[in-house]
Amino acid sequence: MLDSYVPILVLLAIAMLFAVGSVAVSALVGPKRFNRAKVDIYECGIEPEPVPAGPHRFPVKYYITAMLFIVFDIEIIFLFPWAVTFDSLAVFGLGAMVSFMATIFVAYAYIWRRGGLEWD
């Protein structure tokens, strides 16, 4: 059964070899001329901020989006097996899924109304 994953591992090995190899070779063949401005962080022509927004703690405004994603992605994960076995589940499956999706729809309407789908 797991035999079918062997080709993927082979491809993974090739891809890793290529990626790591290229990065290593590039680090070896590339020139190295030190320049303080070069290793500074990017800023459009003015002095960069001494402390940029990271890699320290920083506020992520997208956490609601991330949580919504989990809710909807789980819904889709439930939809996939239902869709594949749709013909054998027939009308009972459809009824069950409609009630499930109706529940998600209610949650979705609630999120929308509470402003969870607003970005600035």
Add this chain to the structure above:
Amino acid sequence: MTGTSTLLLAANVGDPDMSVLTDDPFWLILIKAVAVFAFLLVMTLFSIVFERKVVAKMQQRVGPNRHGPRGWLQSLADGVKLMLKEDIIPTLADKPIFILAPVISAVPAILAFACIPFGPEVSIFGERTTLQLADLPVSVLYLLAAASLGVYGLILAGWSSGSTYPLLGSLRSAAQIISYEVAMGLAFVAVFIYAGTLSTAGIVQSQHDWWYIALLPSFILYCIAMVGETNRTPFDLPEAEGELVGGFHTEYSSIKFAFFFLAEYINMVTVSAIATTLFLGGWQPPPIPGLSGLDHGWYPLIWFVIKLLLFIFVFIWLRGTLPRLRYDQFMAFGWKVLIPVGLVWVLAVATFRAYQEHVSDRTPWLIGFGVVVGVLLVVAIIDPGAARAQREQEEAERERAESAPSLDRIPWPPPPPPPSDGATRALAGRTAAGSTAAGSGAAGSAGGDKGNTTVIPAGSGPRQES
């Protein structure tokens, strides 16, 4: 093939015969893996030049025409050049993760292609095999998983750069990719209902009679989602150069930058291949009577590549045509339009299919109930959203009217005192520069007020900022 499995195959048309693939000897697996890898690299090199040439034609320019025959080796030359460039790692960067991020970005992009069927059974050096590296019973899930792993590369790149623009760009990318992933997944459901399998080879086989492009809303949904998923124009907000410089790869140079580029183009090829496989019949020839004979041997590979190139051309066409969306419009489009449309369409397809296949005495009643519930919910959702949007628009309008710049609100620089030394002139220039940079009305007026009241010691010295 035993009798039972034949029976299973007959019962479930979509389930393909996977024994041909799992019997592959190791040397054949190796050849196929190298071939897939080489195909992706060549496609990347090709699409970059192709994109530049097509966009150039659309803008009535010449485009790259120096390296190689008619400029077709331009991207190869670029790649070699990037390889030989200095590898700059900013001092503030988190070094190990900074180096690892492009690798994490590129490797899953390559891996995702393992499950794409290029063609049916052929014989390579006397060994019967299908033109596909691997086929799993859950191929499409694998594709989705591998394609979305690349987001780790982006977010780690942005985070480890230790710089503001990459961080913002990577957060945007992550939010964007996860938002459009939902729509992408929804687009597949209708296909699975008709194909009855998650195996890519099975889905292609089940499209023998008609292509799933006939499920048009699903196809359109997927096409929009795939552009959002690959961060391409008009959805290329993570690298909106007007606001975020280069997005997550601002701090990257040399081959590491090339890997992000590679990953972007491979992702483009991958989503095009998924679209081809799931909606355009994969390697099947178009349903034109004269062409139906070309569905065996190596011919299907040609059909597959033609369809793939068609999608890549559409990607480029979009880039040449459409401007970039604003961020909130983009997210609102994903969550408020694509997802509800996707859910309603899935419900509609499922209801239609159930009605078509399993109709009996009581079922129409159940189905009607489902439709009514769906319609009611759609109405319930659309209405408060519209009302809210209208209210907000009015509010914004009022706010804009209130904060509209009038002459006495403009932060003028302070009236020049009697000219005594150079410091005051420098101060005046500085205030003006500050209020222009602050931009918006409120911040600008605050800066202006500060400029009016604060006294900067003359010893601070003139500083050129404008």
